[in-house]
Amino acid sequence: xxxxxxxxxxxxxxxxxxxxxxxxxxxxxxxxxxxxxxxxxxxxxxxxxxxxxxxxxxxxxxxxxxxxxxxxxxxxxxxxxxxxxxxxxxxxxxxxxxxxxxxxxxxxxxxxxxxxxxxxxxxxxxxxxxxxxxxxxxxxxxxxxxxxxxxxxxxxxxxxxxxxxxxxxxxxxxxxxxxxxxxxxxxxxxxxxxxxxxxxxxxxxxxxxxxxxxxxxxxxxxxxxxxxxxxxxxxxxxx
Numbered sequence: 001x002x003x004x005x006x007x008x009x010x011x012x013x014x015x016x017x018x019x020x021x022x023x024x025x026x027x028x029x030x031x032x033x034x035x036x037x038x039x040x041x042x043x044x045x046x047x048x049x050x051x052x053x054x055x056x057x058x059x060x061x062x063x064x065x066x067x068x069x070x071x072x073x074x075x076x077x078x079x080x081x082x083x084x085x086x087x088x089x090x091x092x093x094x095x096x097x098x099x100x101x102x103x104x105x106x107x108x109x110x111x112x113x114x115x116x117x118x119x120x121x122x123x124x125x126x127x128x129x130x131x132x133x134x135x136x137x138x139x140x141x142x143x144x145x146x147x148x149x150x151x152x153x154x155x156x157x158x159x160x161x162x163x164x165x166x167x168x169x170x171x172x173x174x175x176x177x178x179x180x181x182x183x184x185x186x187x188x189x190x191x192x193x194x195x196x197x198x199x200x201x202x203x204x205x206x207x208x209x210x211x212x213x214x215x216x217x218x219x220x221x222x223x224x225x226x227x228x229x230x231x232x233x234x235x236x237x238x239x
Contacts, residue, residue: 006206007059009045011037011095012069013118013175018044019199021207022052028200037076045084048067056088061215063206065197066094068126068151069118085218092216093206096224097197098128101173104194104201106132106143113168115189117159118175122155125176126204126226131204135208139150142208153226154181155173163188 006021016033018041019026029048033040049056064081067074085092098116105111112132117125129148134141154162160182172189175196209215 004207004210005054005058005060005212005213006043006063006093006203007049007056007061008063008095008202008206009041009077009081010065010097010100010197010199010202011041011080012065012067012073014070014073014194015196015198016040016044017197017199018022018048019052019203020048020052022054022205026200026203027051030198030200035072037073040079041076056084056090059088059090061093061210062090063093063095063199063205063209064221065097065100065199065202066222067097068120068226069080069097069197071225071227073224074225078221082161082218082221085221090218092221093214094136094216094221094224095202095209096128096151098126098151098174099147099205100197100199101194102128102130102132102145103143103196103205105171105173106193107201107204108194109171109192111171111192112143113170115163115170115172117172117174119175119179120153120226123180124155125159125174125179126235127152127154127159127176137208137211140211142204142211144208145205151224151226156180159183159187173174182227204238 019028102114170189173194
């Protein structure tokens with residue numbers, strides 16, 4: 001498994017990031033890119049590959065942040081991932097941006113119970129409640145994130161009411177918690193400094209999916225917006 005070469009990219013929020021797993025080593029690049037994802041993401045991919053002396057065709061699989069996040073950011077990431085994977089004939093591994101932040105909380109803080117919320121604008125947040133489940137595959141141990149209920153877009157006041165009876169130790173990640181004053185009344189959950197997803201924390205969930213053979217063809221990519229009115233234009237040939 002340590003011979004696997006995995007490239008990950010994410011443009012779903014104001015953060016823009018790429019990461020590479022190569023010979024068991026992880027490298028990554030993160031930046032903030034307000035409305036400049038399209039200009040930044042490809043040079044960042046070129047940079048991280050060239051640092052390891054690789055070409056895209058030497059990569060085994062491409063992971064990408066499939067949303068939720070900003071409409072434009074999710075669309076850019078899915079489009080770039082689809083184009084690169086289609087051109088290089090790579091299998092694709094979609095990873096939730098909310099799960100990505102939960103993985104960051106686990107790796108940085110040891111958190112196994114996570115409340116993830118990204119500011120969705122329009123007085124709503126993208127939300128996921130996640131619990132880490134240990135899983136053994138061969139000699140490797142992973143964390144498999146179980147979503148309680150489902151990912152959703154929800155108004156802050158509704159989420160506060162929904163979480164009112166929640167107990168236990170939960171880590172709060174994402175920009176959503178500080179974006180709306182309604183959350184100041186929420187007593188559950190410890191605030192963290194993990195505000196935005198990073199491709200660095202996509203590598204482990206993507207590695208688990210690779211081990212479980214949960215990959216897809218580039219033409220099958222479906223971004224997750226959580227708002228139904230958004231449409232996704234697929235590459236020609238996809239019905």
